[in-house]
Amino acid sequence: MDITVQQEKSVLTVFLKGELDHHTASKIKDTIDLLMLESSVKMLILDMSEVTFMDSSGIGMIAGRYRRVKSLGGSMSIRNANKVISKVLKMSGINQLMKIS
Amino acid sequence: MQSINRMKIEFDSKSTNEAFARVVVAAFAAQLDPTLEELADLKTAVSEAVTNAIIHGYENKPGTIYMECVLYTGEIMVVIEDKGVGIEDIEKARIPSYTTKPELERSGLGFSIMESFTDSFEIESSMGSGTKITMKKKFTT
Numbered sequence: 001m002d003i004t005v006q007q008e009k010s011v012l013t014v015f016l017k018g019e020l021d022h023h024t025a026s027k028i029k030d031t032i033d034l035l036m037l038e039s040s041v042k043m044l045i046l047d048m049s050e051v052t053f054m055d056s057s058g059i060g061m062i063a064g065r066y067r068r069v070k071s072l073g074g075s076m077s078i079r080n081a082n083k084v085i086s087k088v089l090k091m092s093g094i095n096q097l098m099k100i101s
Numbered sequence: 102m103q104s105i106n107r108m109k110i111e112f113d114s115k116s117t118n119e120a121f122a123r124v125v126v127a128a129f130a131a132q133l134d135p136t137l138e139e140l141a142d143l144k145t146a147v148s149e150a151v152t153n154a155i156i157h158g159y160e161n162k163p164g165t166i167y168m169e170c171v172l173y174t175g176e177i178m179v180v181i182e183d184k185g186v187g188i189e190d191i192e193k194a195r196i197p198s199y200t201t202k203p204e205l206e207r208s209g210l211g212f213s214i215m216e217s218f219t220d221s222f223e224i225e226s227s228m229g230s231g232t233k234i235t236m237k238k239k240f241t242t
């Protein structure tokens with residue numbers, strides 16, 4: 001799992017590349033949480049265009065980041081989720097908490 | 102039903118093996134020429150069962166996971182087993198969003214995914230001796 005971040009003022013965009021499972025979720029969690037601790041993040045965007053696999057551990061990681069950014073008064077969105085990823089996202093109902101495109 | 106092919110492996114209860122197990126099952130299932138979507142569903146269900154064995158069955162401690170795949174005409178059966186702690190209440194465990202480890206950011210959706218991404222799915226478990234998940238997935242081609 002490759003993680004690339006881009007921060008513009010309070011907007012943090014995280015580009016994920018690879019497979020999102022229980023094994024890789026903790027690295028993503030640690031990276032994002034550290035950045036949210038170091039600076040004020042009001043908008044967290046997860047770019048999933050290069051995520052080729054995701055299971056319910058990915059949902060847990062996303063829900064955890066959502067709670068965190070929300071507690072800081074911010075919001076979150078997911079973009080470029082492919083068909084396979086969207087299927088899991090839809091099942092989770094997470095599309096009711098944030099914008100998914 | 103007459104089986105076409107069969108394989109059985111065991112591996113350490115380590116999170117790196119989640120991806121390993123998915124790849125192994127997908128490679129074996131390829132003989133049945135599944136569609137990309139069928140294969141993706143199967144890999145997701147396998148990932149859920151293996152992850153559960155690691156996190157819940159063995160509670161992130163050392164252990165061995167047993168995986169068996171049997172191919173039939175147009176169908177694969179995957180059995181994933183651990184000799185871990187077992188499930189106290191299977192009915193409760195199957196409820197969507199139910200998890201006993203919320204502190205580990207679990208979503209409680211593993212069993213829901215196994216159920217909806219396969220054609221049949223069964224849990225056998227007893228406290229102190231482990232858990233066995235049997236899943237079947239049909240391939241339309």
Ligand SMILES: Nc1ncnc2c1ncn2[C@@H]1O[C@H](COP(=O)(O)OP(=O)(O)O)[C@@H](O)[C@H]1O
Pocket residue numbers: 056149153154157158159183185186187188194195199200201202207208209210211212213232
């Ligand atoms: N192999 C297993 N051994 C022991 N308990 C398990 C196992 N698999 C699942 N469970 C129990 O069932 C619950 C629900 O599992 P699941 O739907 O995958 O959600 P999650 O893994 O997110 O907790 C788990 O929280 C756990 O208590």
Ligand SMILES: [Mg+2]
Pocket residue numbers: 056149152153209210211212
């Ligand atoms: Mg699970």
